[in-house]
Amino acid sequence: MGNNISMPCKQDSTIESISMSNGLTSVFIDVMVVSGSALACSDREKEFIIWLAQRDQSAVGIGTVSFDIDEMPWSPEGFEEEKSFLLKVITHGCNELGWDKLHYEPRKDRIMNVLLCFQQMIEAFDPAFINFNDYLEWIEIKGDESPAIPPGFPKCEEHDVFLSCFGCILCNNRS
Numbered sequence: 087m088g089n090n091i092s093m094p095c096k097q098d099s100t101i102e103s104i105s106m107s108n109g110l111t112s113v114f115i116d117v118m119v120v121s122g123s124a125l126a127c128s129d130r131e132k133e134f135i136i137w138l139a140q141r142d143q144s145a146v147g148i149g150t151v152s153f154d155i156d157e158m159p160w161s162p163e164g165f166e167e168e169k170s171f172l173l174k175v176i177t178h179g180c181n182e183l184g185w186d187k188l189h190y191e192p193r194k195d196r197i198m199n200v201l202l203c204f205q206q207m208i209e210a211f212d213p214a215f216i217n218f219n220d221y222l223e224w225i226e227i228k229g230d231e232s233p234a235i236p237p238g239f240p241k242c243e244e245h246d247v248f249l250s251c252f253g254c255i256l257c258n259n260r261s
């Protein structure tokens with residue numbers, strides 16, 4: 087078991103999927119969320135980080151958070167800014183931005199390897215494959231449960247990371 091991050095199946099790419107253990111997946115999401123929560127300014131940037139924080143295996147199930155790059159909440163008109171934001175989050179993640187908030191010490195070689203592969207994918211992603219309907223469906227999820235994006239972009243008081251509909255990913259995974 088484990089989780090994969092892949093290029094869009096329709097995009098002709100030689101980049102191989104990232105295959106991670108469930109544990110390494112959690113570290114990857116945590117590192118992106120602490121870095122991204124410190125860097126996000128615009129609403130869309132915050133939404134990207136919340137989208138990642140929703141891949142909280144303690145809430146949605148271990149080994150169920152695989153995704154393809156085109157499933158992320160890209161916008162056709164803001165693609166270049168969103169891409170450079172994500173690359174910045176990755177770079178600062180490599181430089182351990184926010185790692186002091188984690189309740190554990192990530193294995194640097196392993197997480198760096200994943201971050202660098204993810205960076206390659208974001209750089210190679212062709213915006214022709216953005217599926218804007220995915221985004222519209224995601225932001226409209228309401229139902230009986232809390233909305234996908236908590237109104238007002240609240241952050242955890244302790245960890246200073248954006249809350250997803252499942253709460254704080256760091257509080258949820260505290261052992």
Ligand SMILES: [Zn+2]
Binds near residue numbers: 244245256
């Ligand atoms: Zn927290």
